[in-house]
Amino acid sequence: MSKEDEKGMSLIVKVITRLTVGLILLYGIYIVLHGHVSPGGGFAGGVIIALSFVHLMLAYGKDVALKKLPKTAMSFFESMGAIMFLGIALLGFTGGYFFLNFISKGEPFRLFSAGIIPLCNIAISLKVGAGLFAIFVVLVLLKFEWEKKE
């Protein structure tokens, strides 16, 4: 997030973005990690994480946003989330059946409780966040030649 970057929106938007984008990312991580205690969960938290990168990209242009989260990292996180979710489900076979809650349940209302549910939330959030940001990048960046002539 360099000051001399000329692309993107005006200075006011850039300053406000610099203040808020970290808080939005942190809020998304909070929603993901507390998905089994309070309302929220993997999908909503993942979309909030994607929205923080979208915010960065709208204000600063594509170079800054894609430097923070390159396309290779996006595809890595997307695939990683899917593999992680499936792997957690397959690990249930160590105790008997698919999607077995094989970690100890713990005490309710604590952060470290509920066995595999927080892990599944993290996997889904990785997948959803990276996937939706990839869709946004692709849909916004690509322009055909006949659109530019207008």
Add this chain to the structure above:
Amino acid sequence: MIELYVLLIFMIIGAIIAIEMKDLLSSVIAVGAVGLGLSIVLLILKAPDVAITQLVVEILCLIILIRATLKKDLPFSTTGRWLLNALITISFIVIFLFIGARSFKDLPEFGYPIMRVAKIYLKEGLNKTGASNLVASVILDFRAYDTLGEATVLFTAVIGVLAIIRRIGRKKKNEVVEEDDE
């Protein structure tokens, strides 16, 4: 209950405005107002998980609609059999309003579900999974197969979009595809 009806009427008016507006930006913003109204309705019906998801996805869709599709000058056809279309639309609206108003009266009380499966989830969910958020315990433990299917659908959708609208692909002869700044 009265605030629910106020919100629903607001959403119907927003949807009509979204259809009738000639300006694309105004109609996209009206669609966003309908989505925000829906998220408040879900909050009043005591479903905060769905409300959060609806709000967040609505914001993302609004941004994508504004940034990605508004620059295109879409063809706008209003001619044709407008009388038949209007009649069909009005009859559908009347039928859905009637059914919706009937089903509104039979909404179950909060915490007293009609279906037997939901009673078992409510009673034993906390002991069996250890998650105090019952929605998380249902979607990631009791019904985890459904979540796996939903994750697969999203994965397939992302792969499909990236494959169709990729940066370097096969082009037609006189079509130039390139990335734009911003």
